[in-house]
Amino acid sequence: MDTFVILLINGLADAALIFLMAAGLSIILGMMGILNFAHGTMFLWGGYTSVWVFARTGNFWLGLLAAVLVGGCMGLLFERLFIRPVYGRVTAQILITLGLMIVFTDLARVIWGATALPAFRPALLDGMTVIFGIRIVQYRLFLIGVGLAVAIGIHTLINRTRIGMVMRAGIQAPEMVRALGIDIVKYFSFVFAGGAALAALGGALYVPLVGSVWSGMGMDNQVLAFIVVVIGGMGSFVGTAMGSLVVGLMGALVSWFFPPAAVVVNVMLMALVLVFKPSGLFGWEGK
Amino acid sequence: MSRTQFQSLRLKVFGGTRLGGGSILALILVALVLLVMPQFVGIVVVTLFTRIFILSVFGMSYDLLRGYSGIINLGHALFFGGGTYIAGIAFANFGASPQMLLVAVVATVVYSMVAALLMGKIAFRGGSVVACAMITLALGEIVRHLAENWRSVTHGADGLTFPIPDFLRDRVSFYYYALVFMVVMMLVLRQFIQSPTGRVLMAIRENEQRAIFLGYNTATYKLVALQVAGIACGLSGVMFALSSRFANTDLLTVQQTLNALLVTIVGGTGTLYGAIVGTAFVQLAQFSLLGLRTLHPIFERWLLFFGAMYVLVVLFMPTGIVGLYYKMGALWAQRARRS
Secondary structure (H helix, E strand, O other): OHHHHHHHHHHHHHHHHHHHHHHHHHHHHHHHOOOOOOHHHHHHHHHHHHHHHHHHHOOHHHHHHHHHHHHHHHHHHHHHHHHHHHOOOHHHHHHHHHHHHHHHHHHHHHHHOOOOEEOOOOHHHOOEEEEOOEEEEHHHHHHHHHHHHHHHHHHHHHHHOHHHHHHHHHHHOHHHHHHOOOOHHHHHHHHHHHHHHHHHHHHHHHHHHHOEEOOOHHHHHHHHHHHHHHHHOOOOHHHHHHHHHHHHHHHHHHHHHOHHHHHHHHHHHHHHHHHHOOOOOOOOOOO | OOHHHHHHHHHHHHOOOOOOHHHHHHHHHHHHHHHHHHHOOOHHHHHHHHHHHHHHHHHHHHHHHHOOOOOOOOOOHHHHHHHHHHHHHHHHHHOOOHHHHHHHHHHHHHHHHHHHHHHHHHHOOOOOHHHHHHHHHHHHHHHHHHHHHOHHHHOHHHOEEOOOOHHHOOHHHHHHHHHHHHHHHHHHHHHHHHOHHHHHHHHHHHOHHHHHHOOOOHHHHHHHHHHHHHHHHHHHHHHHHHHHOEEOHHHHOHHHHHHHHHHHHHHOOOOOHHHHHHHHHHHHHHHHHHHHHHOOHHHHOHHHHHHHHHHHHHHHOOOHHHHHHHHHHHHHHHHHHHO
16 A cells, blocks of 8 residues: 555656646647657756756755746747747758757756766755655655646636637637737747746756756656657647656556566557557547 | 660669769769779778768668658667667677678668568557657667666667677778668669659658548558668668677667758758768768867867757758759859850
8 A cells, every 4th residue: 555655656746747848848739730859958958957056046946946937038049049930841840949959958068067967855845744654755745736736727827818718729720810810929939938948847846856967868758758748649738637647657657566667668558549549548630 | 885875874873863964974083082082091081981881871761761751750770770789789699700790681671670660550650740750759769778778788878899700890891892882772772762662652752641542551651661761771780880890879869860860951851862962061070070179179069060050951951962052053054044
């Protein structure tokens, strides 16, 4: 029973982190049709920024804020300078974002070095909580809380606000939205920057969990986010949330009971979903 | 040789590409230079060009997918690294004999076919270019992780050093083997593209929906393209093993795939020989930049230049060097006609 609860908590915490990254990726993909390969780079920069600021100021929350700001600014910059010239050209978008991924991953290496840096948890969250006699890592509970809050926040944004209405319409019929006189490009910038900020937040929250930050972590987590988006269905927000849950919980279970399979199991899952429902669990057919 | 004979030969060798008499002359000149070059330059340059020949095949195999079939495969390195590792593991564990080279080649072909089959079956299910890119990236990363964790055989991230058969040890003669390898692979791939299957692939690239409506099972054709590209790529991996005598998991990273992607874009996609031009350009650029590192340490950060080149080429030179060459040629012809 203890093991089960701990695995559940671990899985949910991982799911929350994957979700932070995959949510932006999925919404950008659904609305703008852009597969952003530089998304993992935002995750990476978020991680490094938070560690750097935390080490300088001693304030963890300031580090998180800085990471979100850096991620958002990078997203805005990327969208304006590089994505906008290639709207509607799928291949060119993939190539451009790949190029940005390479440059900014290497820039991170230039600035912070090629070896891993240690990352610490804030004193407030660096401990165990005992609930019903089970010792649980506080930081993981915190992650679950953040994940839930962000999920509810995005859900409200999409379903209850005018911005969300345009976003939903943009996913289904971007031309129609434009025809109604709405400047959808402005919303594109907002979504891209928002997604980037979320990924950066994900990175900033990820590094204290694993205890270090290294330049390869962007790619590693991007692969997970891709798998989640494929499983959940491209551009579906609910699908992304569910996909994150499945991948997070599955990862926790497998790495406990049969560690060697941890790498392969996500891909097997993805392959299975694709065999039975090529559009993903929550994807629209033909989208 | 009469003029018509010459023209039919030209058509056979260069297919449908618009190569004028001047271009053929230039090509013969390049061939001559490449043939005599090893007699006049040092071993460093010979090795550099050997590398260009081998990586050109890697690039051409990628162009078959990206340029001719419209597939973006971000796990392509698993064929290249796979070939290198198969050869390396064979030589390291069972002795570096010519027979073992044969075994490695056959094993690489089988591995590439099986891997391409699995990859295609999964990646083409999603339907779109985007889904294919995401899924192949994930598959490539999985193979890299497997190679990194299977330490008893691959030695993980430390890399695997291995001997090679004696008759391939001489760098200068290996230069010629690599040159022949490149030319043969180019002709084979060219033949494939000229075949009816190749034509259908180009139709898929232009408009997959239409190809489906015409009654072609596009997934099967794409699978065939992936198989051919995978085998060509795996073989270039074996050649790479013979040239480098070392394998590590860098060969399986996305970065390695991106190398092939970059050379096809820089050279010009959908031209096959554009991959050769691109590989030569990128390798020579890397070589000269490394030569500048005494000036400033920034020149050691090859990836920064690599990525920047990527973005700039996509934004400003989407047709690559070969495309630029044709455009200049067309402009020139126009000007000549006007005067």
